[in-house]
Amino acid sequence: MRMKNTILLLLSLLSIQLSAQVTFPNNGVEDPRERYYALTGATVFTDFDTKVENATLVIRDGYVVSVAAGGQVPQGAVEVEVKGKVIYPAFIDLYSDYGMPEPKAEGQSPDRKPQMLSNKAGAYSWNEALKPDFEAHAHFNPDAKAAKTLRQIGFGAVAAQRMDGISRGTMTLVGLGDERAHEMIVAEKAGHALSFSKGTSTQSYPNSLMGMIALLRQTYYDAGWYQQQSEEVNLSLEAWNAVQELPQFFAIGDRLEILRAAKLGAEFDKTYIFKGTGDEYQRLDALKNLNTAFILPLDFPDAYDVTDPYDAQQVTLAQLKHWELAPSNPARLANAGIPIAFTADGLEKKTDFLKHLRKAVQYGLDTTAALKALTYTPAELVQATDHLGGLEKGKLANFIVTDGSLFGDGTEIYQTWVKGKAYTHKAIATPQLTGQYDLQVGSDTYALEITGTDEQPAAKINTTDSTSVKVKLERADELLTLSFAPDSTGQVRLSGTLNGRNWSGRGQSADGQWVDWRAAFQQPVEADEKDEDAKKPAPAPELPEMGDLIYPFTAYGWTERPEPQTYLIQNATVWTNEADGILEAADVLLQDGKITAIGQGLKAKGATVIDATGLHLTPGIIDEHSHIAISRGVNESSQASTAEVRIGDVVNSEDVNIYRQLSGGVTTSQLLHGSANPIGGQSAIIKLRWGYTPEEMKFKEAAPFIKFALGENVKQSNWGEDYRIRFPQTRMGVEQVYVDKFTQAVAYGEKIASGAPYRRDLDLETLLEIVNGERFITCHSYRQSEINMLMKVAEQFGFRVNTFTHILEGYKVADKMAAHGAGGSSFSDWWAYKYEVQEAIPYNGALMHEQGVTVAFNSDDAEMARRLNQEAAKAVLFGGVSEEDALKFVTLNPAKLLHLDEYVGSIKAGKHADVVLWSGHPLSMYSRAEKTFIDGTLFFDRAADLEAREAIAAERHRLIQLMLDDKKNGGKTQKVSSQRQYRHYHCDDYEDEAR
Incomplete structure (x- = not known):
């Protein structure tokens, strides 16, 4: 017998807990009923781009049986009338800590003192940031409160992980019942x-x-070994190997970290699925080439409260533009053909998820693409399309019931079904x-x-002559009374009960006889057009034209690469740094780079x-010792030797110091590891190609280098009493x-x-390159005794x-350095800033130069690098070095020290077109770099810079006005916080500021 009942009866049935845990004993009477329902009359999306109108969705025992237009309700199924509603597959969130235990540190904390090995007991990895042995499903515990919140915004399943560590272990896919x-x-x-x-x-x-990155790289090699x-026996490596065939999900901190992780993955044939941060649009072309998918948050930033003009000055152009452009991030990725999924992670209030989703649609995201990102794509990324992501036969009955288009303003989610069980919101x-x-009243x-509503109904009897008779109708719960006068003979008075859409009972006819009556539902009343219009979501307001996307995404970024x-540079004074010396009124042709x-x-x-009349042309300045353009730490200070780490893994192409140093004529920089340990990390030599990606900035012909260090920093004797653990603690120990x-x-x-078989050790491999003459040392040094020791x-x-x-x-050991073959890259006139430099003198560079040492002056400082031409001039002042040789201190000589003089450092046919046009004598403190070329590309032009300043001011003003308007219109704002976009590093900075 077909069961058809009211929604109240349905919900009472749904509230019964049906036991499907076959291994669990039952404390009570067994209830063998199935969850067998037919939802009728709705528009059903069976997948992200297929919908069935007036559909009957049949589900049984938690699975979809069928979806058919106008389908019949099967024998034994409970009918749920949802006419006029829309049913979508429930959403899936692939980045969640739902049901996971709170992360906690392994063992006892070292109270800020160095901890060299893991505290974790057992035969696990030496490093406790690696937790591949953690299995989320073994620790999963449903959280009723969190599940309810997620269901209310449309989610029926999540991939849960414990968010702790570099390798966090496995994720588990769970329903939100x-x-x-x-x-x-x-x-x-x-x-x-x-x-x-690192997590905890x-x-x-x-x-x-x-x-x-180095730890992950070494772990891949160790796992293979x-x-x-x-x-x-290493249980961590066993677990690592066991998870390699699973989808690999990588949580990152910004768009550049995506590129870094993808490069690492490519080394080991791994394609990561990235959980992004919402700024992916800022490097869209590079990310598109990765051929992977992204899990995107929808935590679009609130406008800054810029009412106070001084507060407004603290907000960077990047922050202003990101506020405007962030909501377009999903659309930009989807339109580029990049697979995307969505996560509620990052939202201060999870209940804002649908509002932000609709904002993404308002900013250009196609609704089909949005639904795919919520349903099919996440199911596909965890290889679960047999179970989730749609409502085809055999899939789990995870779906939501809404009162209209999911993406329309005001649409509400009425129910979320998880494994065939309804949760009513x-x-x-x-x-x-x-x-x-x-x-039917008796025989009449x-x-x-x-018409009207159930709360305020209006009833009438329609007659054949287009007239009608008013009916008085009263309802008390399931009881009804009706009365009307069909003619002048008297009133018909009826009393009865509701039974779904059919009514029945007893009453008196117009002549006073007791009769049976029934009312059989035929069809709905045609809705009034005005009522229908009122139900439609308001059209999305037209957005103002958004500002340009710039590369890099900061002040002075370009819109066109x-x-x-x-x-053809004509009539310049050309400092060739070659045998020709300084040429007057000369021309230089830059062509094909x-x-x-x-x-x-x-x-x-x-x-x-x-026309360079009155101007001077020099080779580009080369900074042998720089710490700009580095992300999240210049030192890996944790061990005496960290030769395995690579500055090249963390080049930051967005650092505005790149642009600033171009304005000072710098074209090439060696980005060095800091001086926290005797053997530091590998260098990166870059050209300052402003706006290019990190990999594009690298000087492809550069030889490999590494940073060593001597002195106070490496032995940690000046770090305080907490640092008495890491070897070495003395200068003798450094030598050892x-x-x-x-x-x-x-x-x-x-x-x-x-x-013979061997374990690949990236630390020793790098040091072996030094022994074999394949990698070169740049060594931080001060004292003559230690200089002698290392030689x-x-x-x-x-x-x-x-x-x-x-x-x-x-200057004390210049003769020994010359005999050894070592070069010297010095400060021009720094001294007395710590004990071990007390005997420094400003004549140091000139004295080493006189002894035949190849001498360069470096910056080791983001600000000084903009004036290295003036630093070179100090060699003339202190020691009487010739002007041509002094200029070589920051051009040809550092090129020689970096083994790049074949390509840069002088103006010679065939060399790279890295040149600087100065307003006057290049060693004069009054001269400015007017144009800076790298590979024949004009990366800095002072006239264009002045125009850019005006454009930046206008863009800031436009965005600030938009923020003020947003606040005026009731938009939420956030306080201005004064913080640098990127850190200015020095040799002795030891922390990762993003931890």
Whole structure:
């Protein structure tokens, strides 16, 4: 017998807990009923782009049986009338800590003191930031309160992970019902979760982003080695290997971290699915080439409260523009063909999710793409499309019931169904009165029509002559009374009960006889057009035209990528740094990224001609020692040797210091690790290609370098009493570190040469490159004794120290340096800023130069780098170095020290077109860089800079006015917080500011 009942009866049935936990005993009478329902009359989206009108959705025992237009209600199914409603597959959130235990540190905290190894008991990894052995499904515990909140905004399932560590272990795919964990787990292991965050780890290593990347890189190699060895048991590596076939999910901190992680993944044939931060649009072209998917938050920033003009000055252009453009992020990615999914993570109030989703649609996201991002794509990314993501036959009955288009303003979610069980957020008001009926009173039949609402119905009897008779109708719960006068003979008075859309009872006819009556529902009343219009969502307001996307996404970013052109610079004073010396009234042709000709009277078809009369042209300045353009830590200070870490992994192409230094004529910089340990990390040599991606900035012909350090910093004796653990603690210990590590490296090389199986050790591999002359040392140094020591250690192992940087006592050992073959990259006139530089003198550079040492002046400071031409001039003042040789201190000589003089450092045909046009003598403090070229591309132009300042001011004003308008119109605002966009690092900075 078909069961058809009211929504009240349905909900009482749904509230019964149906036992499907077959291994659990039942304390009570067994209830064998199935969840067998037919939802009728709704528009059903069976997937993101397929909908069925007037559909009957049949579900049984938690699964979809069928979806058919006008389908019949099967025998035995409870009918749920949802006419006029819309049913969508329930949403899936792939980034959630739902049901997970609170992360906590392993073992006892070291109270800020260095912790060299993991505190975790057992045969696990040496590093407690690696937790691949954590299995989310084994710790999952449903959270009724959190589940209710997520269901209310449309989610029926989440991929839960414990958000703790660099490797966080496995994720589990679970439903958001109120049953036991056994019933809610859809897939035990849905993916492997990773991040660039140590989480609760109290261990020292890693304390920088580059250290985290190095740890992951080494772990991939260790895991491969582990599969082939029998030397040790390592449960972490076993677990790591076990999760490699799962989807790999990576949580990152910004758009550049996506590029870093993707590069790491490519080394090991891994394609990560990225949980983004909402700024992906700022590097869209680069991200599109990764061919992967993104989980996007919808936590669009609130406007800043810029009412106070001084507060407004603290808000960066990047922050202003991100407020405006962030809501367009989902649309930009989707329109670029990038698969996306959405997460509620990051929202201060989860209940704002639908509002922000609709805002993304308002900013250009196609509704089909939005629904796909909520349903099918997340199911696909965790390989669960057999169970979730749609409402096809055989899938879990996870869906939502709404009163209209999901993306229309004002649309509400009435119910969320999880595994065939309904959770009601708002009662579905199924019409029980309004409509057209056949009213049978005894032997008489009438056409009864009821309009209005169930709360205020209006009833009438329609007659054949287009007239009607008013009916008085009263209702008390399920009881009805009707009365009307069909003619002049008397009143018909009826009393009865509701039974769904059919009514029946007893009453008296017009002549006073007791009769049976019934009213059979025929069809709904046609809705009034005005009422229908009132139900439609208001059209989205037209948005003002948004500002341009700029690269990089900060002040002075460009809208069109600068490219090489042909430039003919005429009539300049040219400082060649070659045998030709300084040429007066000379021409230089830049073509195809190279210097192609130098002379007088040069011609070039199609060239942009620059009249350089009265101007000076020099090679681009090269900074041998820089710490700009580095993300999340310049030091990996946790161990005595961190040769495995790479500054190249963390190049920050968005640092405005790149642009500022272009304005000072700098074209190439060596980005060095800091001086926190004897053996630091590998260098990155970049060209200051402003706005390009980190990989595009790298000087592709550059030789590999590494940073070493001597002195106070590396032995930690001046770090305080908490730092008495890490070896070395004395200058003697520093020497022993070098001897020990190079001895290990030589033995490592012998093992490789033997052909025997070996574990790839990235630390020793890098040191072996030094021994073999394949990688070069730049060493932070001050005292003559330590300088001598390192040269002797190098000679012991058959290599040479390439460069001593800082080298403020270089004048004492200049002859020994020249004999050894070491160069000196010094400060021009720094001294007395700490004990070990007390004997520094401003004549240091000149004295080393006189002894035949290749001398450079470096910055080690973001501000000083903008005036390295003036630093070079100090060699003339202190020591009488010639002007040409002084200029070489910041051009050709650092090129030699970096083994790049074949390409840059002088103006010579065939070399890279890295040149600077100065307003006057390049060593004068009054001269300015007017134009800076790299590879024949104009990256800085002073006239364009002045125009850019006006454009930036106008753009700031426009955005501030928009924020003020938003506040005036009731928009939420956030307080202005004064914080730098990027850190200015120095040698002795030890922390990762993003932790």
